[in-house]
Amino acid sequence: MADKVYPSKPTPNGAAATNPPFPATKAQLYGANRPAYRPQPRHRHRRGCCCSFCIFLTLLILALLFLAAILAAVVFLLYRPQRPSFSVSALKLSYLNVSQSSSTVSSKFDLNVTAKNPNKKLVYYYGPITISISSDGVDVGDGSFPSFVHGTKNTTLLETSITSNGGGGAIDAGSLTQLTSDMKSKNGLPLEVKLETKVKAKMGSLKSPKVRIRVTCLGIKVSVPSGNATATVTASTAGAKCKVDARVKIWKWTF
Structure with a gap:
């Protein structure tokens, strides 16, 4: 038994028949052209060095002030200075x-x-x-x-x-x-x-x-x-x- 051949439906205005477009993928929908994510380097090490330097400088100043106060007390006790x-x-x-x-x-x-x-x-x-x-x-x-x-x-x-x-x-x-x-x-x-x-x-x-x-x-x-x-x-x-x-x-x- 011979197969039946069905003629294709004519396209409007005589345009050639085209295949229907495929639906957009998820990558296209959510921006496939965006650059890849690259994590930025963190500056924790640099901040830690600055904090350590500030603490060291503060302790050094306090130590010098403490030594100066001790020296002034010793000089006062030894010499008892008075104004002219x-x-x-x-x-x-x-x-x-x-x-x-x-x-x-x-x-x-x-x-x-x-x-x-x-x-x-x-x-x-x-x-x-x-x-x-x-x-x-x-x-x-x-x-x-x-x-x-x-x-x-x-x-x-x-x-x-x-x-x-x-x-x-x-x-x-x-x-x-x-x-x-x-x-x-x-x-x-x-x-x-x-x-x-x-x-x-x-x-x-x-x-x-x-x-x-x-x-x-x-x-x-x-x-x-x-x-x-x-x-x-x-x-x-x-x-x-x-x-x-x-x-x-x-x-x-x-x-």
């Missing part, structure tokens, strides 16, 4: 004139300062000492003391003459008026004496670095000779008190 003291033992004024035309001050002072070292095992080495005498913020005289060595349990008298010929520059009108009024006051002209220098200490074979110090003396009053009087006037220093402050400079700042 200063006092204005005498201040004499020969003249103090104010020029109204140039707004400048000319003066002459004789200053005696007593420095005491109360330590038994501590020697101070002072550099040149600058002196400034002012009244209500107005500079009325500048001078200096030479450098000196301050031995143990020693009292040193420093003497100098301070002369000003108006080199400090012109004074503003308000300060000039206040200075002129104080010069005529019966209570006397209030003065402030400042000393600045660098000092280092020697304890046996140990020497400290140089430290800047400022000595400020307040409570000094002097009567200004009136007119053309040339008599020297002794200032009242009974109530004078001097304060010693260390001035530490860190970069641009001074404390």
